[in-house]
Amino acid sequence: MTNSIKTVTVLGTGVLGSQIAFQTAFKDCTVTAYDVNDKVLEAARDRFEKLAETYANEVPGARDGAAEKALSRLTLTSDLAAAVAHADLVIEAIPEILDLKRNTYRKLGELAPDKTIFATNSSTLLPSDLKDATGRPEKFLALHFANRVWQFNTAEVMGTADTDPDVFARVVEFAKAIGMVPIELHKEKAGYVLNSLLVPLLNAAAELAAGGYADPSAVDTTWRIATGAPVGPFQIYDIIGLTTPYNIMASGDAEAQKLAAWLKENYIDKGKLGLATGETSPRGRGVSVSRRSG
Amino acid sequence: MTNSIKTVTVLGTGVLGSQIAFQTAFKDCTVTAYDVNDKVLEAARDRFEKLAETYANEVPGARDGAAEKALSRLTLTSDLAAAVAHADLVIEAIPEILDLKRNTYRKLGELAPDKTIFATNSSTLLPSDLKDATGRPEKFLALHFANRVWQFNTAEVMGTADTDPDVFARVVEFAKAIGMVPIELHKEKAGYVLNSLLVPLLNAAAELAAGGYADPSAVDTTWRIATGAPVGPFQIYDIIGLTTPYNIMASGDAEAQKLAAWLKENYIDKGKLGLATGETSPRGRGVSVSRRSG
Numbered sequence: 001m002t003n004s005i006k007t008v009t010v011l012g013t014g015v016l017g018s019q020i021a022f023q024t025a026f027k028d029c030t031v032t033a034y035d036v037n038d039k040v041l042e043a044a045r046d047r048f049e050k051l052a053e054t055y056a057n058e059v060p061g062a063r064d065g066a067a068e069k070a071l072s073r074l075t076l077t078s079d080l081a082a083a084v085a086h087a088d089l090v091i092e093a094i095p096e097i098l099d100l101k102r103n104t105y106r107k108l109g110e111l112a113p114d115k116t117i118f119a120t121n122s123s124t125l126l127p128s129d130l131k132d133a134t135g136r137p138e139k140f141l142a143l144h145f146a147n148r149v150w151q152f153n154t155a156e157v158m159g160t161a162d163t164d165p166d167v168f169a170r171v172v173e174f175a176k177a178i179g180m181v182p183i184e185l186h187k188e189k190a191g192y193v194l195n196s197l198l199v200p201l202l203n204a205a206a207e208l209a210a211g212g213y214a215d216p217s218a219v220d221t222t223w224r225i226a227t228g229a230p231v232g233p234f235q236i237y238d239i240i241g242l243t244t245p246y247n248i249m250a251s252g253d254a255e256a257q258k259l260a261a262w263l264k265e266n267y268i269d270k271g272k273l274g275l276a277t278g279e280t281s282p283r284g285r286g287v288s289v290s291r292r293s294g
Numbered sequence: 295m296t297n298s299i300k301t302v303t304v305l306g307t308g309v310l311g312s313q314i315a316f317q318t319a320f321k322d323c324t325v326t327a328y329d330v331n332d333k334v335l336e337a338a339r340d341r342f343e344k345l346a347e348t349y350a351n352e353v354p355g356a357r358d359g360a361a362e363k364a365l366s367r368l369t370l371t372s373d374l375a376a377a378v379a380h381a382d383l384v385i386e387a388i389p390e391i392l393d394l395k396r397n398t399y400r401k402l403g404e405l406a407p408d409k410t411i412f413a414t415n416s417s418t419l420l421p422s423d424l425k426d427a428t429g430r431p432e433k434f435l436a437l438h439f440a441n442r443v444w445q446f447n448t449a450e451v452m453g454t455a456d457t458d459p460d461v462f463a464r465v466v467e468f469a470k471a472i473g474m475v476p477i478e479l480h481k482e483k484a485g486y487v488l489n490s491l492l493v494p495l496l497n498a499a500a501e502l503a504a505g506g507y508a509d510p511s512a513v514d515t516t517w518r519i520a521t522g523a524p525v526g527p528f529q530i531y532d533i534i535g536l537t538t539p540y541n542i543m544a545s546g547d548a549e550a551q552k553l554a555a556w557l558k559e560n561y562i563d564k565g566k567l568g569l570a571t572g573e574t575s576p577r578g579r580g581v582s583v584s585r586r587s588g
Binding site: 225 | 440446447448450475477478479480481483487488490491492493494495497498499501502505506507508509512513515516517519520521522523524525527530
């Protein structure tokens with residue numbers, strides 16, 4: 001099966017949305033990046049320029065103007081109807097607010113042609129939370145990217161029970177065509193694959209330190225030596241920032257709340273929030289974690 | 295603080311016991327390896343010869359006869375009294391059977407001089423389970439190695455509330471002196487640091503596959519790409535073998551038992567047990583996991 005998806009619209013030009021749009025354009029698709037108004041699009045333009053620089057520096061095959069060329073395949077607009085009029089695929093990467101997403105899908109369902117596939121990049125919502133709002137649940141699924149898509153190139157593909165298997169297969173092919181490694185989920189799972197693995201590891205690490213069993217540096221050293229990984233769990237916390245883990249733990253059970261309190265007292269209250277997310281994340285660090293804003 | 299421990303006795307010449315003894319001799323200590331009878335010691339002799347070969351091939355500084363020289367610092371005996379008569383430190387790496395260990399510590403406590411520190415390499419028992427049998431709880435703690443000690447060189451150091459802090463510090467220095475990275479635990483914790491981190495990750499991976507969410511290969515791919523680790527969780531299962539994880543899960547709660555049943559049906563019953571442990575484990579694989587037999 002070859003890729004049948006050539007014209008792509010990305011909704012949302014935040015950290016991840018802009019990366020998805022740029023990567024897709026870099027891999028020869030015609031891309032429209034949509035956001036709500038001109039001011040936001042202005043910021044998006046800067047983001048895309050910076051991404052072109054980053055690609056030129058970091059991505060094989062992106063030198064000698066190739067990254068710049070991606071910009072020429074990228075159109076920015078705040079007109080949703082125009083944005084989706086010709087799309088084979090719309091990738092939604094707007095803020096993680098259920099009502100906002102559902103309203104957007106309602107509009108999308110009316111504006112987009114019948115052929116258009118919708119994919120959500122949501123990290124925290126399941127496609128089932130959104131599918132009825134799309135008006136086309138058979139053409140709807142999740143396609144979940146990781147921050148620094150050019151480096152951490154997993155694309156988790158997760159449908160609902162209503163997703164047409166042919167649509168699923170086409171999105172898998174599209175993911176490959178834009179340089180991603182598709183990770184297929186056969187059923188819906190909160191956290192997809194990556195966060196389903198990562199959260200238990202990070203919790204276990206926090207338990208060791210919060211419980212006074214071992215220092216964070218000892219925990220990281222153990223993990224690096226034993227598994228050969230370039231970073232340990234506390235280095236991962238540092239990279240993703242502590243705010244998201246804190247919020248997840250603080251809304252968890254009693255045990256999780258104890259860990260949240262420990263994170264707050266020992267790190268957050270001392271201003272240690274971890275490396276900022278997004279553009280300020282360090283180059284070449286060996287870990288990717290799905291961002292909360294999808 | 296410099297290392298004050300020069301004369302070391304290792305009880306048990308199984309996979310890990312023989313590695314600990316060889317590594318300690320390789321790092322210039324005088325080592326006595328004890329096991330129960332001459333037949334077992336015969337097998338141990340083969341193990342040490344093979345370790346000398348492995349070191350010569352794999353360990354920096356072990357060529358040109360250096361690994362062979364370690365053998366000259368290594369004495370084998372089945373006479374427990376003679377084995378421990380001059381020991382600064384006894385490292386116990388006998389099978390994980392509580393009564394066997396307690397009886398051994400009772401004998402040791404009578405036979406060893408007052409100065410001798412006792413350390414257990416047990417993976418599954420806490421030092422508290424053994425300390426009263428030693429007759430010297432202040433000179434007793436856990437010193438826990440990982441399979442392929444020359445490569446995965448963590449040494450987890452874990453005392454009880456009774457362990458003399460000076461003894462703890464001396465064992466930390468000893469671990470450094472024999473080329474290990476000491477991982478200090480401030481309180482007792484089943485699973486130490488490594489297995490406290492690894493078990494939740496392996497369980498989460500099994501849940502993804504057993505629940506039908508994602509294939510093992512997709513789980514491994516995700517982990518490798520996202521964290522930069524050389525191996526994913528199912529590759530770790532493969533390396534450590536499935537028998538130990540199965541036994542742990544089968545004696546767990548209802549959720550764990552479901553995972554155990556899945557492992558059994560899909561792997562163990564089909565004869566897929568993972569790579570055998572011990573000498574047959576592959577060279578250079580990027581992971582270490584504490585073995586059940588300590």
